Amino acid sequence: PPVILLLHEAIPQHFWCIPFSVDGNPVPSIRWLFNGTVLAEGPYIHTRIVEYEHNSTVLHGCLQLNRPTHVNNGNYTLLVHNPLGSAARSVQGRFMENPFSFSPEEPIPGTCVCPCPCRHQVSVAVALAVFACLFLSVMLIVLNKCGRRSKFGINR
Numbered sequence: 678p679p680v681i682l683l684l685h686e687a688i689p690q691h692f693w694c695i696p697f698s699v700d701g702n703p704v705p706s707i708r709w710l711f712n713g714t715v716l717a718e719g720p721y722i723h724t725r726i727v728e729y730e731h732n733s734t735v736l737h738g739c740l741q742l743n744r745p746t747h748v749n750n751g752n753y754t755l756l757v758h759n760p761l762g763s764a765a766r767s768v769q770g771r772f773m774e775n776p777f778s779f780s781p782e783e784p785i786p787g788t789c790v791c792p793c794p795c796r797h798q799v800s801v802a803v804a805l806a807v808f809a810c811l812f813l814s815v816m817l818i819v820l821n822k823c824g825r826r827s828k829f830g831i832n833r
Contacts (some may be wrong), residue, residue: 678762679705682735684755687742687770694739695768696727699757702734709740710754722749745772 679701687695699705707724709716718724726738742749754767 679757679759679764681755681757681764681766684766684768686768687745687772693742693745693772695742695753695770696739697737697755699736699738699755700734701757701759701761703759703761704734704736705757705759705763707736707738708756708758710752710756712751713754716753742770742772745770747773747775749773 679699681697682700683696683698685696687693699707709718709724716722721743723741724738725741726736740753740755750771750773751769752767753770754765756765757763
């Protein structure tokens with residue numbers, strides 16, 4: 678069955694790296710959880726196997742994070758699984774202090790958290806925009822039709 682030999686806290690390199698070493702035969706699959714939910718890997722967060730020896734069952738690698746912020750702070754759990762069993766181990770990732778005195782995910786204090794708080798304001802803004810467009814169109818037509826013609830035939 679797979680065994681997690683090593684899981685360290687994140688270290689800054691070119692990217693931030695959460696290093697790990699896993700042993701298992703057959704080769705185990707590797708997945709990550711972030712704060713208890715499955716971590717969706719993509720171009721900015723992904724697992725990279727750093728060192729793979731052909732005759733060894735040990736995988737050395739790291740979870741790479743490209744420019745993580747305070748939003749990426751949390752608990753990272755490494756899950757390894759093969760047909761003979763599974764293993765899990767967690768580590769705390771701390772990349773940056775929260776630069777705000779409040780959490781950006783929470784509503785701003787003193788504001789209404791209604792389902793649609795600004796419907797009236799949007800309708801007034803749309804009405805004013807339509808009125809301004811109509812007014813400008815009428816003004817252009819009037820200036821074009823009623824504009825003075827030059828006595829000498831010189832175009833403006």
